[in-house]
Amino acid sequence: MLKAVILIGGPQKGTRFRPLSFEVPKPLFPVAGVPMIQHHIEACAQVPGMQEILLIGFYQPDEPLTQFLEAAQQEFNLPVRYLQEFAPLGTGGGLYHFRDQILAGSPEAFFVLNADVCSDFPLSAMLEAHRRQRHPFLLLGTTANRTQSLNYGCIVENPQTHEVLHYVEKPSTFISDIINCGIYLFSPEALKPLRDVFQRNQQDGQFPGRAGPDIRASH
Numbered sequence: 001m002l003k004a005v006i007l008i009g010g011p012q013k014g015t016r017f018r019p020l021s022f023e024v025p026k027p028l029f030p031v032a033g034v035p036m037i038q039h040h041i042e043a044c045a046q047v048p049g050m051q052e053i054l055l056i057g058f059y060q061p062d063e064p065l066t067q068f069l070e071a072a073q074q075e076f077n078l079p080v081r082y083l084q085e086f087a088p089l090g091t092g093g094g095l096y097h098f099r100d101q102i103l104a105g106s107p108e109a110f111f112v113l114n115a116d117v118c119s120d121f122p123l124s125a126m127l128e129a130h131r132r133q134r135h136p137f138l139l140l141g142t143t144a145n146r147t148q149s150l151n152y153g154c155i156v157e158n159p160q161t162h163e164v165l166h167y168v169e170k171p172s173t174f175i176s177d178i179i180n181c182g183i184y185l186f187s188p189e190a191l192k193p194l195r196d197v198f199q200r201n202q203q204d205g206q207f208p209g210r211a212g213p214d215i216r217a218s219h
Contacts, residue, residue, distance in 0.1 A: 002127070003052045003110040004044035005095065005102060006037055010058035010088060025059050027115045028068060035068055040113050043121035045076040047111075053078055054102065056094045057115075058085040095186075096194040103188055114182035126185045136190035139164075140183040146174050153180035 008027040028035040037055070044053050053076075059065060061082055072080045083098045095102065095112065102110055109130060111123055122140070130138050141155050154175040156166035168175045 001051050001105060001107045002047060002049045003054065003102060003105075003107045004040075004047075004050060005054045005056055005110060005112045006040050006044075006115050007091060007094060007112065008037065008055050008057035008059065008115040010085075025062070025065055027055075027057070027059075028064055031118065036118075037115050038068075038072065039118075040115065040121070041072050041076060041080060043123055044111060044113075045078055047123050047127065049108070050078065051105065051107070053080045054098070055080070055082045055115075056085065056098060057082070058088050060084075092194050093198060095191060096198045099191050099194075103191070107188065109185055109187050112184040112186060117182040119181060119183065121183065123183075123185075126183070130185050130187075134187065135163075136187045138185040140181040141178045142181055143177050144179045146177065149174065149177055149179050154178065155180060 006027075008025075011025075027037040030036070031039065041053055044050055055069070061084060065082065069080050069082055083101060085094055085097065089097055091112070109127070111126075113121070119140075126138055126140060139155075141157075144152065150171060150173075153167060153169045154171055155164055155178040156176045157164055157178060166175070167180075
């Protein structure tokens with residue numbers, strides 16, 4: 001049994017998508033003729049064993065989003081549910097906050113996808129890599145040139161094992177030409193360390209981000 005989590009974020013103050021963003025939530029922006037997150041849902045639905053798709057964000061569940069979710073459930077014959085955050089929690093915070101719903105039914109693993117990613121979504125290949133050599137956390141990477149890499153999370157990996165040795169989010173200087181694609185595969189045990197990070201960061205008035213132990217890159 002598998003699940004998928006799509007992180008859709010929430011309303012932002014950015015102006016790059018105006019006037020479209022005045023009326024349409026960013027996850028529903030049309031890409032190749034359909035709402036952006038339909039590509040994510042379709043890719044997840046094609047993975048054998050997929051049982052449920054969860055959307056996490058802090059948008060108010062307005063009519064267009066609700067209508068889209070209802071249509072997606074019918075089209076892909078899968079439960080597609082929206083879990084609304086009480087505040088922007090970040091990647092780690094959202095996963096931790098809704099951990100009980102993510103782990104309900106005891107999934108073997110679950111995918112996590114950022115909603116603003118455009119990709120061919122090689123989810124089946126990631127699952128095969130995960131099953132060949134189990135790690136709690138697998139992330140998809142790709143290569144970029146030195147200038148492009150400064151705009152993304154940069155991964156320094158062990159070239160033999162592909163384990164992540166170092167990770168820097170949007171560095172100010174060149175770190176690596178391998179960048180984070182925003183597509184992940186978690187084992188259930190990968191959520192356990194988030195509890196300590198979440199509680200510690202709550203005390204500091206922060207929320208956890210993408211940090212996690214024993215990370216493996218796939219690219």
